[in-house]
Amino acid sequence: MRRTSRKIVFSLIAFLLAGSTLAGCSGNNGEDEATSSTETASESGAVYPMETDTTLTYWGALPNNLTGVKSQHAEVPIYQEWQKQTGIKVNFTAPPANQVDESFNVMLASGELPDMLEYNFFNFPGGPEKAIKDGYIMELNDLIDKYAPNYKKYLQEHPEIEKMVKTDNGSYYSFPFIRGDESLLTFQGPVIRKDWLDELGLPVPETIEEWTTTLKAFKEKKGAAAPISFVAKPRVFNELGNGGFVGAFGVTRDFYLEDGKVKFGPAEPGYKQFLGLFQQWYADGLLDKDVSTVDSKVMDANITSGETGATWANSGGGIGKWQPILKEQDAKASIIAAPYPVLEKGTTPKFGQRDYSFSTGGMVALSATSKNAELAVKMLDYGYSEQGHMLFNFGTEGVSYTMKDGYPKFTDLLMSNPDKLAPSQAMSLYIRGNTMGPFVSDKRVSEQYLNMPEQQAAVALWQKTDMAKYQIPLVTPTPEESAEFANIMADVNTLVDEMTLKIILGTEPLDAYEEYLEKLNSVKLSRAIEIKQAALERYLKR
Numbered sequence: 001m002r003r004t005s006r007k008i009v010f011s012l013i014a015f016l017l018a019g020s021t022l023a024g025c026s027g028n029n030g031e032d033e034a035t036s037s038t039e040t041a042s043e044s045g046a047v048y049p050m051e052t053d054t055t056l057t058y059w060g061a062l063p064n065n066l067t068g069v070k071s072q073h074a075e076v077p078i079y080q081e082w083q084k085q086t087g088i089k090v091n092f093t094a095p096p097a098n099q100v101d102e103s104f105n106v107m108l109a110s111g112e113l114p115d116m117l118e119y120n121f122f123n124f125p126g127g128p129e130k131a132i133k134d135g136y137i138m139e140l141n142d143l144i145d146k147y148a149p150n151y152k153k154y155l156q157e158h159p160e161i162e163k164m165v166k167t168d169n170g171s172y173y174s175f176p177f178i179r180g181d182e183s184l185l186t187f188q189g190p191v192i193r194k195d196w197l198d199e200l201g202l203p204v205p206e207t208i209e210e211w212t213t214t215l216k217a218f219k220e221k222k223g224a225a226a227p228i229s230f231v232a233k234p235r236v237f238n239e240l241g242n243g244g245f246v247g248a249f250g251v252t253r254d255f256y257l258e259d260g261k262v263k264f265g266p267a268e269p270g271y272k273q274f275l276g277l278f279q280q281w282y283a284d285g286l287l288d289k290d291v292s293t294v295d296s297k298v299m300d301a302n303i304t305s306g307e308t309g310a311t312w313a314n315s316g317g318g319i320g321k322w323q324p325i326l327k328e329q330d331a332k333a334s335i336i337a338a339p340y341p342v343l344e345k346g347t348t349p350k351f352g353q354r355d356y357s358f359s360t361g362g363m364v365a366l367s368a369t370s371k372n373a374e375l376a377v378k379m380l381d382y383g384y385s386e387q388g389h390m391l392f393n394f395g396t397e398g399v400s401y402t403m404k405d406g407y408p409k410f411t412d413l414l415m416s417n418p419d420k421l422a423p424s425q426a427m428s429l430y431i432r433g434n435t436m437g438p439f440v441s442d443k444r445v446s447e448q449y450l451n452m453p454e455q456q457a458a459v460a461l462w463q464k465t466d467m468a469k470y471q472i473p474l475v476t477p478t479p480e481e482s483a484e485f486a487n488i489m490a491d492v493n494t495l496v497d498e499m500t501l502k503i504i505l506g507t508e509p510l511d512a513y514e515e516y517l518e519k520l521n522s523v524k525l526s527r528a529i530e531i532k533q534a535a536l537e538r539y540l541k542r
Contacts, residue, residue: 060118243351362436
């Protein structure tokens with residue numbers, strides 16, 4: 001990535017001030033507390049709506065839900081209302097759909113950066129600390145101290161989040177999206193046709209043995225061409241990275257933590273057992289024969305046509321998408337969640353999908369070239385005020401929600417849109433609560449968005465794992481380590497994908513696993529684990 005020619009060296013190096021910043025700050029006199037009135041005051045004197053003639057600039061993608069609905073931020077009510085409530089005008093620029101990274105790199109190379117950048121700086125080569133050192137984005141420590149009382153207050157009240165949103169050097173680099181409740185961390189897991197189970201007199205499978213029995217019945221008695229299948233994009237079995245099916249054998253398909261040590265699942269013995277199971281399922285016609293090429297559109301077609309009876313899915317984009325279609329075809333049709341498979345009935349699954357409270361999507365940083373940093377920080381801080389919380393999560397009262405007994409209930413404009421927009425699309429016009437952005441999410445959005453009983457039951461079921469014990473925090477390698485780690489993992493992931501597919505499809509025997517272990521070692525997997533371990537230990541010392 002080219003380095004911008006307009007690299008900025010700040011006169012105020014916030015690193016020197018970090019010791020007095022945020023977590024350790026005792027200077028907050030309480031004047032920064034958000035109010036519930038139509039105006040929100042801060043200790044810096046900011047009052048919303050502010051009076052200013054300055055127009056800020058902002059770069060960020062529109063939600064995918066708005067593809068084909070709106071093409072620019074200026075047409076979207078939530079962004080109009082954000083400007084109205086803060087009193088700050090903004091010129092938005094959006095990259096083309098599905099070209100975020102490419103457009104971001106072109107923008108950096110041009111050296112012409114807007115005031116605000118909505119981008120996942122965890123994906124920046126070398127990480128967020130490198131983005132600061134290279135002069136692309138600002139370190140925000142001093143600015144947050146002075147001009148972001150709402151965000152600062154939130155971090156002081158949530159030290160576990162405060163630890164996540166800074167680098168090992170103590171640099172704050174963005175206004176992040178925070179999942180505001182434990183219930184919002186889990187939203188994916190195994191799903192299965194409940195009406196088929198009922199018809200065949202089978203229970204919801206819990207163990208690997210019960211899954212094998214069920215899939216055989218789906219094939220032999222329901223005629224399913226692919227009793228179970230998985231989306232293969234962007235990687236084959238990518239969706240099992242958190243431990244679905246793989247986890248029954250005590251490993252994940254990624255890094256995890258055990259007894260304080262970082263481990264890599266595909267290099268552990270349990271992964272060979274997983275390969276053996278899926279190899280057998282494939283040979284018996286239980287696993288989709290096209291499992292290496294299935295994309296989301298093919299999966300939609302297979303589920304709704306009855307070709308496939310089980311897969312891995314989101315509560316919203318999976319169950320929420322397929323259930324209405326199936327019901328239209330057959331009132332008895334139903335797709336529900338299954339627990340994460342285990343080997344012994346009654347045991348708690350070791351692994352499962354569990355996101356972090358600090359989601360790396362939706363964060364907004366300030367470009368190092370911004371001449372309006374103070375104003376931009378005040379605009380972004382609005383998202384963490386009480387008024388901003390309601391705007392981003394629920395939109396405008398009387399338009400997108402009404403208060404009933406203290407509960408913000410979405411209107412039919414969102415839930416039964418008169419223009420026939422799906423709730424997810426209508427929501428993305430008026431709120432950011434169903435996607436991500438610079439604010440703290442509210443579980444009352446999810447309670448209404450996931451309004452089907454099957455969806456609510458799914459989240460509750462998928463949460464019943466021990467994943468929290470084994471999940472590695474959002475660690476950040478040093479810029480030097482980051483480049484080395486990326487190079488190693490490119491080779492490691494290629495080998496893992498190759499090994500996984502060849503053994504499952506039967507083009508290589510299960511014993512070939514041992515040869516792949518040697519290859520993984522030859523591309524320095526142990527060094528990648530060492531880097532993860534070092535980053536973990538630095539994280540724990542934050």
